[in-house]
Amino acid sequence: MKNILKINLFLLLLTVLGFSACNRQTDTEAHADGHPEQGEDHTDEHEEHAEGLVELTDEQFKTVGIRLGSPEERTLSNLIRVNGMINVPPQQKVSVSTPYGGILTSTPLLPGQAVKQGQLLAMLENPEFIRLQQEYLETTSQLEFQEQEYERQRELSRENVGTLKTFQQATSQVKILRSRAEGLRQQLALLGVSMGELAKGKITRTVAVRSPITGTVTEVNVNRGRFVNANDILFELINTAGLYAELTVFEGDIANVQVGQRVQLSVIGENGGPRNRERIARIRYINRETGTDRTVKVFAALEKPDAALRPGTFLKALIETQSAPQPALPESAVIKAGTVSQVFVYEGREEHEGAVHHQFRPVAVQAGVAENGFQAVTLPATVRKGAQVVVAGAYDLHSVLNNSEEAGGHVH
Numbered sequence: 001m002k003n004i005l006k007i008n009l010f011l012l013l014l015t016v017l018g019f020s021a022c023n024r025q026t027d028t029e030a031h032a033d034g035h036p037e038q039g040e041d042h043t044d045e046h047e048e049h050a051e052g053l054v055e056l057t058d059e060q061f062k063t064v065g066i067r068l069g070s071p072e073e074r075t076l077s078n079l080i081r082v083n084g085m086i087n088v089p090p091q092q093k094v095s096v097s098t099p100y101g102g103i104l105t106s107t108p109l110l111p112g113q114a115v116k117q118g119q120l121l122a123m124l125e126n127p128e129f130i131r132l133q134q135e136y137l138e139t140t141s142q143l144e145f146q147e148q149e150y151e152r153q154r155e156l157s158r159e160n161v162g163t164l165k166t167f168q169q170a171t172s173q174v175k176i177l178r179s180r181a182e183g184l185r186q187q188l189a190l191l192g193v194s195m196g197e198l199a200k201g202k203i204t205r206t207v208a209v210r211s212p213i214t215g216t217v218t219e220v221n222v223n224r225g226r227f228v229n230a231n232d233i234l235f236e237l238i239n240t241a242g243l244y245a246e247l248t249v250f251e252g253d254i255a256n257v258q259v260g261q262r263v264q265l266s267v268i269g270e271n272g273g274p275r276n277r278e279r280i281a282r283i284r285y286i287n288r289e290t291g292t293d294r295t296v297k298v299f300a301a302l303e304k305p306d307a308a309l310r311p312g313t314f315l316k317a318l319i320e321t322q323s324a325p326q327p328a329l330p331e332s333a334v335i336k337a338g339t340v341s342q343v344f345v346y347e348g349r350e351e352h353e354g355a356v357h358h359q360f361r362p363v364a365v366q367a368g369v370a371e372n373g374f375q376a377v378t379l380p381a382t383v384r385k386g387a388q389v390v391v392a393g394a395y396d397l398h399s400v401l402n403n404s405e406e407a408g409g410h411v412h
Contacts, residue, residue, distance in 0.1 A: 080257065139177060222235075269314075
């Protein structure tokens with residue numbers, strides 16, 4: 001015969017509301033008074049019902065506050081869980097070097113120090129700087145003389161006094177000196193030499209290395225008195241205003257990722273405090289190449305600047321993708337026990353022992369995404385269409401079911 005879990009009000013109050021009851025003592029006294037036939041009838045009555053049902057009287061149904069409902073179609077955001085790191089765009093990360101070598105005479109920088117665009121980073125000294133400035137001044141002086149000679153030969157040529165060959169030589173010489181002067185000027189501009197001061201005849205043996213961006217110093221690779229070669233990296237600078245999240249998405253999930261989707265970010269290792277807050281980003285770019293590890297890089301821009309974030313920080317992310325409408329129940333209706341999710345399906349009511357009894361069956365379901373208090377669920381095919389599910393009081397039924405199973409499958 002099949003077995004049924006029959007629950008009385010006193011035991012329900014004991015397991016759900018915390019009150020005690022004395023049913024077991026009452027049953028013992030009844031047997032002691034010579035009424036074993038009542039116990040036998042009670043057992044037979046249990047065997048008439050299906051196994052696995054939880055049964056409440058009408059009074060217990062109202063006391064617990066059972067509320068019934070049916071799955072409804074809802075469009076919930078499907079979440080893709082990925083890992084990633086904070087990074088900075090290449091145009092906002094700068095390696096500072098010089099086109100000429102020299103001895104570093106001073107630098108006030110330390111890693112972590114903030115700098116502004118144009119701020120002095122270091123001073124370099126090299127005799128080559130003197131030679132370039134001297135050659136530039138000599139060339140411009142020669143150019144000035146040659147331009148005057150060019151004008152004189154042009155006038156003579158117009159009056160047919162000078163020879164054409166002499167005028168052509170003057171023209172060629174002017175072009176050569178102009179080209180040389182411009183080349184030297186560009187070299188001095190790379191060094192940061194003030195052309196205005198140089199035009200006054202002021203030659204300097206040192207040049208200043210200045211910051212090309214406003215940002216933060218991340219690396220200082222030199223010290224005072226050190227000789228640096230041309231194109232050696234002296235400093236590393238970054239501008240953290242444009243930080244982005246570089247996410248690693250598995251190949252199987254990339255089809256559901258689109259530009260503009262919302263991303264929830266959480267930094268690994270943050271525990272409590274004002275920094276442990278929700279950070280939101282939006283997907284800007286999706287790489288079209290799949291890596292050897294079968295993942296794709298996705299880049300998301302932060303909606304708000306965050307001074308607490310640093311490039312290289314590891315993070316976890318939830319990419320919100322929209323899915324089609326699917327059956328969903330309030331989260332309170334879905335009981336989670338380890339890796340198993342279940343709901344209680346209402347099996348109807350019946351009368352026995354002169355009272356109305358409500359029956360509920362626990363049914364395992366496939367739980368999906370949860371959002372805004374609702375969870376997507378897939379009911380098994382064995383559940384009849386239009387069946388009602390417990391949406392309030394499910395955890396009370398689950399507690400009663402667990403207590404009944406621990407008691408050997410019977411509740412007296």
